[in-house]
């Protein structure tokens with residue numbers, strides 16, 4: 774069996790004073806693959822991603838995830854903290870105490886990987902939404918992240934930038950061997966991934982071939 778980069782085993786989680794959101798939730802993502810997580814509003818997709826990122830702890834069950842893991846939020850303005858593109862990517866390397874030359878090299882490599890090399894000195898405020906998301910992804914690449922967790926990264930993008938971003942992540946998974954788990958509501962994005970999970974009522978009710986899942990969800994959308 775292929776090695777797994779993410780293993781979620783019987784995880785339960787509920788917010789304080791609220792209902793249990795995840796009930797015996799289990800999934801595995803093979804190393805070096807691009808998987809998506811779908812489900813209706815409030816089904817627990819963001820909660821699961823936050824558990825995977827270590828921002829929350831499960832009440833029971835087990836999570837194993839290859840490290841380091843990088844997180845990309847729905848709104849890039851919530852995670853880009855420095856004034857320019859290059860400085861923001863370098864910021865994530867501060868804790869690693871690398872020599873300056875190596876920091877420069879990592880920043881350049883990461884920006885080249887997301888086709889932003891030429892924009893190194895550009896102020897963050899002068900970027901489009903899709904470019905901002907690519908800066909956030911470059912930050913994870915510079916940190917040599919094994920896993921990329923993306924929480925509806927295209928929610929604020931127009932349809933063209935949306936498909937550009939998902940295609941970019943597809944290329945990164947292929948070229949850098951990264952494992953990606955991407956939360957989405959957009960069925961056209963399923964064309965780019967290796968597999969998908971459908972989360973409902975706190976657990977994974979379907980998983981596997983994205984074409985089959987897309988078909989299933991399109992039929993549901995036609996009915997309602």
Ligand SMILES: Nc1ncnc2c1ncn2[C@@H]1O[C@H](COP(=O)(O)OP(=O)(O)OP(=O)(O)O)[C@@H](O)[C@H]1O
Pocket residue numbers: 788789791794812813814815816817818819820821
């Ligand atoms: N910080 C919080 N405190 C309390 N309850 C929360 C918190 N965040 C989310 N919830 C609740 O947990 C449940 C799952 O929310 P979550 O955001 O994980 O769902 P989701 O599948 O990502 O939804 P969406 O598709 O709308 O983004 C919801 O009922 C939500 O109201």
